[in-house]
Amino acid sequence: MTRFGYDIKTEGLPEPEPAPSKTRVKDEMHDLQDFGQALLELPQERLARIQMNEALRDAFNELARITNLSARKRQAGYIGKLLQQVDVTPFRVELESFRNGQAQAAKGFPDLARWRDRLLADDAELTAWCALHPGGDTRLLRTLIRSARQEETAAAAEAAHTGIPATKGRHYRALFQQLRAVADAAALKTD
Numbered sequence: 001m002t003r004f005g006y007d008i009k010t011e012g013l014p015e016p017e018p019a020p021s022k023t024r025v026k027d028e029m030h031d032l033q034d035f036g037q038a039l040l041e042l043p044q045e046r047l048a049r050i051q052m053n054e055a056l057r058d059a060f061n062e063l064a065r066i067t068n069l070s071a072r073k074r075q076a077g078y079i080g081k082l083l084q085q086v087d088v089t090p091f092r093v094e095l096e097s098f099r100n101g102q103a104q105a106a107k108g109f110p111d112l113a114r115w116r117d118r119l120l121a122d123d124a125e126l127t128a129w130c131a132l133h134p135g136g137d138t139r140l141l142r143t144l145i146r147s148a149r150q151e152e153t154a155a156a157a158e159a160a161h162t163g164i165p166a167t168k169g170r171h172y173r174a175l176f177q178q179l180r181a182v183a184d185a186a187a188l189k190t191d
Helices: 023-040 043-049 054-065 069-084 089-121 125-132 138-162 169-188
Strands: none
Touching: 023 054, 023 069, 043 089, 054 069, 054 169, 089 125, 089 138, 089 169, 125 138, 138 169
16 A cells, blocks of 8 residues: 555554444433433432542532423533543442342332231230341330321221221331331341
8 A cells, every 4th residue: 555655564453443433422422311310319428429520529419409301401411421531330330239229128128018017916026026136226116016006096996987098107107117227227237
C-alpha cells in the first residue's frame, strides 16, 4: 500500500478497532440513564456508601428532589453522561445487593405473618419465637401482643354491633414490624 508516496506495510499489524456506531453509543447512553434511575431505588444511606465524585452525588441528590417528569428525564440524561466517566461496578454491586435483600425480605413476609398470627393465638408461641431469636425485646413483644389482642377484641365487638367487617389495628401492624426488625437484625448478624 502506498500513501503519500511511501510504501507502508500493514502485514502483521493488528487491525484498528472500528469506532462504535452512533446507535450503539446511544443505546449505551440510554442504558446508563435507566441505570441512574434504578439507583434511586437505593435508600440514601446505601447510595452514600458508594464512592463517587461530588458532581455525581449532587446530580443524584437533585434527581431525587425533582418531581417534574421532563426535568427528571433531563437530569437522568445528565447522570447518564456522568456515569460514562466513572466505573459503574460499585453502583451495580450495591444495587444488586439491595435488590437481593428486598427479595429475601419479601420471601420472609409470609413466615413473619404466620408467626404474628401464632403469637396472637397462643402465649406459648412467644417462648418458641424467643428461642429462635434470642436478641429480641420480649417485654415489648408481650406488650404488642396484648395490645393487638385488645384491638382485635374491640374491633370484633364493633363489627358485631355495626355489621361492618373488623379491620386490623395499628398494634397488629406494629407487632409485625417488631418481628421483622428482630428477624432482620438476626439476619445481619449471620451475614
